[in-house]
Amino acid sequence: MQSNLIDALFIFMLACFIGFEVIRHVSPLLHTPLMSLTNALDAIAVVGAIVLVGEKKSTFATVLGVIAIVAATSNVVGGFLITDRMLRMFKTSRPVKK
Amino acid sequence: MNEFAGSQYVIEIVYLIASALFILSLKWMSSPATARHGILAGEIGMVLAIGGTLLRHGIVDYKWIVIALVLGSGIGIPLGMVQMTAVPQRTALSHAFGALCVTLVGTAEFYLRTPHVEKFMMSVLSMEVILGGLTFTGSLMAAGKLQEILPQRPITYRGQNLVNLVLFILAVGSAVYLVLHPEARIFFPIIVGISLIFGVLFVIPIGGADMPTVISLLNSYAGLSAAAMGFVLDSKLLIIAGALDGSSGLILSIIMSKAMNRSFTNVLFGAFGQVQTAAAGGEEARPVRSATPEEAAAILAAANKVVIVPGYGMAVAQAQHKVRELYDVLTKKGVDVRFAIHPVAGRMPGHMNVLLAEADIPYDRLIEMEEINGDFPQTDVALIIGANDVTNPAARTDQSSPIFGMPILDVDKAHTVMVIKRGMSPGFAGIDNPLYYLDRTLMLFGDAKQFVGSIVRELGGGH
Numbered sequence: 001m002q003s004n005l006i007d008a009l010f011i012f013m014l015a016c017f018i019g020f021e022v023i024r025h026v027s028p029l030l031h032t033p034l035m036s037l038t039n040a041l042d043a044i045a046v047v048g049a050i051v052l053v054g055e056k057k058s059t060f061a062t063v064l065g066v067i068a069i070v071a072a073t074s075n076v077v078g079g080f081l082i083t084d085r086m087l088r089m090f091k092t093s094r095p096v097k098k
Numbered sequence: 099m100n101e102f103a104g105s106q107y108v109i110e111i112v113y114l115i116a117s118a119l120f121i122l123s124l125k126w127m128s129s130p131a132t133a134r135h136g137i138l139a140g141e142i143g144m145v146l147a148i149g150g151t152l153l154r155h156g157i158v159d160y161k162w163i164v165i166a167l168v169l170g171s172g173i174g175i176p177l178g179m180v181q182m183t184a185v186p187q188r189t190a191l192s193h194a195f196g197a198l199c200v201t202l203v204g205t206a207e208f209y210l211r212t213p214h215v216e217k218f219m220m221s222v223l224s225m226e227v228i229l230g231g232l233t234f235t236g237s238l239m240a241a242g243k244l245q246e247i248l249p250q251r252p253i254t255y256r257g258q259n260l261v262n263l264v265l266f267i268l269a270v271g272s273a274v275y276l277v278l279h280p281e282a283r284i285f286f287p288i289i290v291g292i293s294l295i296f297g298v299l300f301v302i303p304i305g306g307a308d309m310p311t312v313i314s315l316l317n318s319y320a321g322l323s324a325a326a327m328g329f330v331l332d333s334k335l336l337i338i339a340g341a342l343d344g345s346s347g348l349i350l351s352i353i354m355s356k357a358m359n360r361s362f363t364n365v366l367f368g369a370f371g372q373v374q375t376a377a378a379g380g381e382e383a384r385p386v387r388s389a390t391p392e393e394a395a396a397i398l399a400a401a402n403k404v405v406i407v408p409g410y411g412m413a414v415a416q417a418q419h420k421v422r423e424l425y426d427v428l429t430k431k432g433v434d435v436r437f438a439i440h441p442v443a444g445r446m447p448g449h450m451n452v453l454l455a456e457a458d459i460p461y462d463r464l465i466e467m468e469e470i471n472g473d474f475p476q477t478d479v480a481l482i483i484g485a486n487d488v489t490n491p492a493a494r495t496d497q498s499s500p501i502f503g504m505p506i507l508d509v510d511k512a513h514t515v516m517v518i519k520r521g522m523s524p525g526f527a528g529i530d531n532p533l534y535y536l537d538r539t540l541m542l543f544g545d546a547k548q549f550v551g552s553i554v555r556e557l558g559g560g561h
Binding site: 004005008011012015016018019020022023024025026027028029030031032033034035036037038039040041042043044045046047048049050051052053054055056057058060061062064065066067068069070071072073074075076077078079080081082083084085086087088089090091092093 | 116120121123124125127128129130133134136137140141143144147148151152154156157158159160162163165166167169170171173174175176177178179180182185188189192193195196198199200202203205206207209210218313314317320321324325327328329331332333334335336337338339340341342343344345346347348349350353439441446447448449451452455456458460461462463464466
């Protein structure tokens with residue numbers, strides 16, 4: 001358990017650095033779709049809620065879990081949908097390279 | 099036993115692939131040319147992760163999972179189809195939903211595990227619900243302000259910072275006590291309750307102009323709370339996704355606070371909308387020059403280089419499609435038209451870019467502040483539509499101005515400046531703009547949409 005924990009901290013630290021490096025290079029043009037995309041990705045928290053509901057440990061946990069799944073799924077679906085709609089709109093006046 | 103271990107490995111590998119796809123997804127967002135691959139990568143990662151989770155051995159009941167997934171999708175689709183002008187409030191709302199999910203799962207996990215909760219577990223669990231709780235109510239407040247259900251003006255009262263500080267210390271203090279005494283269960287609902295109240299009080303004093311920073315900050319908190327949840331559930335995938343979201347929000351907050359000339363610590367501790375000693379006193383009517391649509395059209399038609407500066411006012415007036423017609427008719431006449439985008443123009447990072455892209459204006463015409471500022475002295479006309487503080491030259495020259503030091507668009511260096519504005523009332527921050535009194539400035543009084551429409555008609559364009 002203890003070593004698992006340390007592993008998790010290392011992963012967190014590395015992921016933060018990757019996040020900084022990757023996102024620093026995102027064009028300011030795309031900051032709004034970036035935010036809706038990270039929002040959709042963040043809704044991966046749904047997996048935690050799914051396990052909670054599926055394991056059926058207590059009614060209380062199941063009720064909270066169901067609400068959590070609904071909230072997170074709406075982010076997944078809505079987030080990807082609106083990011084896609086936004087990105088479709090970005091067009092350039094330069095000839096498109098084939 | 100062996101079979102059990104085998105399927106666990108498969109699920110972990112699926113999570114590994116999903117994590118890689120999430121990172122690629124963000125990497126491809128770096129340019130509009132590859133951004134749509136990014137969505138696809140994200141979607142595949144998401145489907146894999148959810149699919150893999152459904153295969154887990156511990157899951158015995160699928161009925162409620164399926165019902166909840168269907169219900170969530172049903173809510174998600176309309177939220178994904180909102181108008182582009184409503185994107186800031188939709189984003190705030192989705193931060194609230196994400197945080198709600200994290201807070202609920204954290205709460206359920208606490209009651210399943212109590213009273214045998216290790217110290218570290220209890221710490222991350224508290225962090226999860228504190229960040230989740232304040233992000234949930236804070237984002238709901240932000241969404242309410244952006245949707246104008248709640249008053250957009252900052253609501254301030256005496257001792258506000260003190261109250262917030264005390265609440266925050268109470269929440270953290272209770273969390274520390276609970277870590278040391280995990281059997282004191284009563285402290286858990288107290289922590290959640292305080293965090294929920296704190297979220298409301300944290301966003302109440304924030305005005306519309308500070309929204310881009312706040313939304314970014316809430317984005318970051320939502321990510322960090324999800325990462326904390328990853329620690330609780332020992333899910334590396336969740337830790338990675340949360341860290342990516344958290345750092346993304348943090349970078350955006352830093353960019354926004356720089357663009358508002360606020361130190362980042364200042365932003366972190368919520369000293370937004372600081373007492374704006376409304377400089378709207380001294381209401382002496384200084385002379386301004388105004389012009390009609392005909393005059394404005396003639397000046398624009400005679401120009402070689404035009405820079406349009408859009409602001410939140412353009413979004414409010416829904417003028418972006420008329421602006422596009424203006425862009426078309428001027429471009430057809432051989433005028434070089436570009437758009438100058440200030441980082442905090444609008445109500446969220448990148449807001450103006452999305453609105454102009456929606457109106458079919460090519461994105462290579464949208465130029466960032468640093469890039470375009472050097473070009474203003476060679477610009478014939480700077481046309482300002484619904485922007486105010488981001489063009490205020492007092493930020494460069496007047497040390498007593500509340501916005502002194504904020505990077506602005508140097509529109510006052512253009513040969514002619516035209517400002518479309520409803521009236522002479524000062525902008526959101528209540529700061530007078532000396533730009534309006536310059537000899538080279540022409541005020542175009544009226545509704546942005548109608549005024550641009552009249553200019554387009556004069557130039558013989560539009561429908």
